[in-house]
Amino acid sequence: MKATAKAHTNIALIKYWGKRDETLILPTNNSLSVTLDGFYTTTSVEFNEQFTKDTFVLDDVSIAGEQYQRVANFLNLVRQLAGKEIYAEVKSTNAVPTAAGFASSASGFAALAAASTKAIGLKLDNTELSRLTRQGSGSACRSIFGGFAEWKKGEKDDGTDSFAVPITPKEHWDIRVAAVVLSSKMKKVSSREGMKRTVDTSPFFQGWVDSIPTDLAEIKEGIFAKDFEKVGQIAEANCLKMHATTLGAQPPFTYWLDTTVTVMQTVRALREQGIPAYFTIDAGPNVKVLYLPENEEEVQSTLRNIPGVTDVKLSRVGQGITYLED
Ligand code: 2P0
Structure with a gap:
């Protein structure tokens, strides 16, 4: 067994x-x-x-x-x-x-x-x-x-x-994701605790919930059409909305550090230079950056050069569960 x-x-x-x-x-x-x-x-x-x-x-x-x-x-x-x-x-x-x-x-x-x-x-x-x-x-x-x-x-x-x-x-x-690791000693509000506090106290929470069906329908259109800018824009905006709910919670909290914001600004600067790259952030300070294979070198070196970034780990799209021989 x-x-x-x-x-x-x-x-x-x-x-x-x-x-x-x-x-x-x-x-x-x-x-x-x-x-x-x-x-x-x-x-x-x-x-x-x-x-x-x-x-x-x-x-x-x-x-x-x-x-x-x-x-x-x-x-x-x-x-x-x-x-x-x-x-x-x-x-x-x-x-x-x-x-x-x-x-x-x-x-x-x-x-x-x-x-x-x-x-x-x-x-x-x-x-x-x-x-x-x-x-x-x-x-x-x-x-x-x-x-x-x-x-x-x-x-x-x-x-x-x-x-x-x-x-x-x-x-x-074939899209790519760079995990941008920041040095952090911040005490973490767990995602369980953070989402509970938001549901219980944030007046922005209902707005978040109401906005989801449109975001979902549009991002799926973008995925099917392989429209990277559409998918990136929706993902980035959805992440910002999620994080906005935490600022409205009682007591208010954020997962962001100053370097988190610096990475976000750097990703936007990449876009201004014509490189399509978009960020998303979970219940922590680190940033994940979505980009296309042809921009890997430039995206990676730009992210590595940000002061306060300790590592950048790259990933491709992965498969579902697999069973291994015992
Ligand atoms: C997500 N997160 O969709 C979101 C975005 C964090 C921010 O799922 O309580 O560890 O075990 O169901 O799955 C993290 O929450 O929470 C999470 P539980 P989980 O990825």
């Missing part, structure tokens, strides 16, 4: 920001992301009658506390679905530099869901797997698929219609 799976992280171009149900992890809006080739998690899960509890080892370190509990809670869902009372040994390796500001929870829960369901003998299709993965971490449900994927928020209270669907496969379009 052992299986190994690999899943890549994803970056949202239309952000998931706000939950309508915190237990089932049901969002207030649809979101859309691109799966990234460069950052992934590989996870092996073994269920064994001899085990007396779940164990979780991440990059050769035994994990306890909240991180362990989230994994064990997810395994409870898998056991419930399979109707089996049996514990697991989970071993993960992350090729997601945590410092790059990617939520390793996206690739982490996608790989855990794929490996654990296979190991326990469940035969789920990707829709069923995405729906289950969502309950580990919302954004992870999009990482089941490669290329561009949309998480449909669903309408029901039980979450059965809330899962991701593929929009276009990885082969559709």
